Amino acid sequence: MFIDEEAKGASSIAISGHVRPDGDCVGSCLGMALYLKKLLPDAVIDVFLGDFSETLSRNMLGVELIHSDFKPTVSQYDLFVCLDCEKERLGEAEPIFNAAKKTINIDHHISNHGSAMVNDVVPTASSASEVAYDTMDPEKVDAAIAQDLYIGMVTDTGLFHFSNTSRHSMEIAGRLIDFGFDFPKIVQEVWFQNNYVQQQILGRALLESVLMLQGKLIFSVVTLKELQFYKASSKDCEGIVSELADTEGVEAALFLLEMRPGTWKVSLRSNGKVNVASIAESFGGGGHVRASGCTTDGRYRDIVSRIAGLVEEQLEGAHA
Numbered sequence: 001m002f003i004d005e006e007a008k009g010a011s012s013i014a015i016s017g018h019v020r021p022d023g024d025c026v027g028s029c030l031g032m033a034l035y036l037k038k039l040l041p042d043a044v045i046d047v048f049l050g051d052f053s054e055t056l057s058r059n060m061l062g063v064e065l066i067h068s069d070f071k072p073t074v075s076q077y078d079l080f081v082c083l084d085c086e087k088e089r090l091g092e093a094e095p096i097f098n099a100a101k102k103t104i105n106i107d108h109h110i111s112n113h114g115s116a117m118v119n120d121v122v123p124t125a126s127s128a129s130e131v132a133y134d135t136m137d138p139e140k141v142d143a144a145i146a147q148d149l150y151i152g153m154v155t156d157t158g159l160f161h162f163s164n165t166s167r168h169s170m171e172i173a174g175r176l177i178d179f180g181f182d183f184p185k186i187v188q189e190v191w192f193q194n195n196y197v198q199q200q201i202l203g204r205a206l207l208e209s210v211l212m213l214q215g216k217l218i219f220s221v222v223t224l225k226e227l228q229f230y231k232a233s234s235k236d237c238e239g240i241v242s243e244l245a246d247t248e249g250v251e252a253a254l255f256l257l258e259m260r261p262g263t264w265k266v267s268l269r270s271n272g273k274v275n276v277a278s279i280a281e282s283f284g285g286g287g288h289v290r291a292s293g294c295t296t297d298g299r300y301r302d303i304v305s306r307i308a309g310l311v312e313e314q315l316e317g318a319h320a
Contacts, residue, residue, distance in 0.1 A: 001104075001106075001118060001120040001135050002135060002137075003032070003035070003036070003039075003081075003104075003132075003135040003136055004039060004136075004137055004140075006079075006102075006104055006118055006135075007036055007039065007040065007079055009078070010040065010043055010078040010079040010102075011040075011042070011043050011044065011078055012043060012044040012046075012073075012074045012076075012077045012078050012079070013036055013040070013043055013044065013045050013046070013077060013078065013079045013080070013081065014046050014047075014048060014072065014077040014079070014080045014081070014093070014096050014097075014100060015029050015032055015033050015036075015045070015046070015047045015048070015080075015081045015083065016029065016047065016048040016049060016080070016081075016082060016083070016090050016093035016096070016097070017029045017049060017082070017083045017084040017085055017090075017128070018084055018085035018089040018090065018091070019050055019089060019090075019091035020050060020052075020234065020265075021049050021050060021052045021084075022052070022155060022156075022238065023056055023151055023152055023154070023155025023156065023190060024084055024127045024128050024129055024152040024153070024155055024156035025049070025052075025083065025084040025085070025128065025152075026049060026052050026056055026060055026148075026151075026152070027060065027127075027129045027148045027149055027150070027151045027152025027153070027155070028083040028084055028106070028127070028128040028129040028131075028132045028148075028149065028152050029047055029049060029083050029084075030047065030060050030061065030062040030063065030065070030066075030148045031062075031129060031132055031133075031145050031146075031148035031149040031152065032081055032083060032106075032132050033045050033047050033062050033065050034061065034062045034065075034142075034144050034145045034148065035136050035140065035141065035145050036081075037062075037065075038140060038142065038145075039140065044073060044074060044077075045065060046065065046067055046072065046073055046077075047062070047065045047066045047067065048066070048067050048068075048070050048072075048092070048093040048096065049066050049068065050068060050091065050092075051068060051235070052235065053235045053238065055189050055190055055193065056151070056190060058189065059147075059151060059186050059189060059190055060147075060148055060151060061144040061147055061148055062144065062148065070092040070093060070096075072096050076099050076100065076101060077096065077099070077100045077101070078100070078101050078102065079100060079101070079102045079103075079104065080096060080097045080100035080102070080103045080104070080116075081103075081104045081106065082097060082103065082104065082105045082106070082107075082115070082116060083106045083107065083128050083132060084106075084107055084108075084109075084127075084128035085107060085109070085112065086105065086107065086109075086111075086112045086113075086114075086115040087103075087105070087115040087116065088115065097116075102117055102118070103116035103117045103118070104116050104117070104118045104119075104120070105118070105119045105120070105121065106120050106121075106128060106131050106132055106135065107120075107121045107122075107128055107131065108121065108122050108123060108124075108125040108126070108127055108128050108130065108131050108164075109121070109123070109286060109287055109288065110123040110277055110286075110287075110288060110289065111277060111280075111281060111285075111286025111287060111292075112286070120135060122134075123288075124166070125164070125166075125168075125169075126153060126156060126157045126160075126162075126164045126165050126166060126169040127152055127153045127155075127156035127157065127164070127169075128152065128156075129148075129149040129150075129151075129152030129153045129156070130149075130153055130168070130169055130172055132149065132152075133149050133172050133176075134172075138175065141176075141179075142179070143179040143180065143181055146175075146176040146177075146179040146181065147176075147179070147181045147186070149172075149176060150173060150176040150177065150181070150183060150186070151186060151190055153169065153172070153173055153176075154173075154186075154187060154190065154191060155190060155191070157169065158242065159187065159191060160173065162290065162291070163272070163290055164288065164290070195236075197230055197231065197232050197236050198232075198236045198237075200230055200232075201222060201226075201227075201230055201232050201236050201237055201240070202239075202240055202243060204222070204226065204230075205220040205221075205222055205237075205240045205243075205244070205255070206220070206243065206244070208220055208221070209244060209247075211247075211250075212304075212308050213308060213311065213312055213315065215249045215250065216249070216250065216251045216252065216311070216315060217250065217251065217252050217253075217254065217308055217311050217312075218244050218245075218247050218250045218252075218253050218254070219244075219253070219254035219255065219256070219304050219307075219308075220240065220244060220254075220255055220256075221255075221256045221257075221258075221300050221304075222237055222240075222255075222256070222257050222258065223258045224258040224259070224260070224261060227257075227258070234257060234259060234265065237255075237257050240255050240267075241253050241254070241255035241267040241268070241269050242269060244269070245269040245270075245271060250271060251270065251271050251272070251273045251274050251311075251315065252268065252269065252270050252271070252273075252274040252276060252311050253268070253269040253270075254266070254267070254268055254304065254307055255267040256300050256303060256304070258300075259295070262297055262298065262299075263295065263296075263297050264295065264296055264297070264298075264300060264303060265293065265295050266280070266283065266285070266293055266294050266295065266296060266303065266307075267293045268280055268287075268291070268292045268293060268307075269290065269291055270289065270290040270291070271290075272290070273314070273315060274311055274314050274315065275289050275314060276288075276289065276290065276291065276292040277289050277292045278310075279292065279307060279310045279311070280292035280293055280294045281294075282310065283296045284296070
């Protein structure tokens with residue numbers, strides 16, 4: 001898909017991604033917004049995203065285009081571009097998507113079967129930011145667009161060490177850093193740097209973690225009460241599941257975060273032998289083979305028990 005052709009003639013464009021946006025969601029949305037603003041300078045370009053981390057906000061360009069109140073500036077957009085998710089995960093932006101004259105879905109999640117009039121879903125891509133770049137004319141990409149897309153790729157590939165990283169990913173990243181932005185500083189701030197509250201929450205999650213299935217599965221839980229005690233938010237818990245997955249001997253990691261009483265955000269990671277996408281899908285979620293998630297209700301012990309059973313089935317099947 002070539003976004004220049006698909007956006008031709010649009011005088012109003014809405015752009016959005018999934019609820020609780022992460023680096024790839026924000027990077028792909030803002031990178032696309034800046035590209036379309038450059039392509040169509042007279043068009044209305046509105047981005048609809050919920051709150052995200054202060055670190056991302058400091059390093060992303062184009063944040064002034066975001067309408068976090070989800071109030072459209074026109075009654076009907078000529079074009080809606082949905083990035084890094086299917087339309088069902090747009091949250092408050094879904095009605096805007098449904099009302100648009102034309103819709104485009106750009107994503108890389110294997111669980112997304114395309115939910116727009118025009119779909120560009122590439123499960124083999126490292127990130128939505130990579131897919132977004134491939135829809136653009138490289139000659140029209142500038143330093144600001146490159147910085148946003150690079151942050152998106154960095155965060156979704158774990159600094160290019162996750163298995164979703166390909167030669168094509170590295171080639172794109174090389175083209176992006178050629179624009180000269182301070183990528184070492186950005187990586188330090190976005191990936192490595194935590195504030196004190198985030199360090200406390202991470203420390204507690206690691207200290208209270210539990211090994212199951214002869215050390216093949218590790219899980220940890222942070223309750224709403226614990227979040228309130230540390231004066232933390234869900235954004236302060238990003239990355240915990242990846243830290244759990246780095247435990248020696250572990251094949252799968254599970255992190256549960258209580259969003260509301262009895263409602264849990266479930267994050268899953270695999271080190272290769274477990275397809276966590278299929279597990280997340282059984283709870284109504286989705287994602288990638290090695291990184292997936294969902295939101296579900298119930299007692300966390302029951303959720304952990306059910307997921308442990310599914311992980312065990314896969315591990316036993318691998319040895320059969």
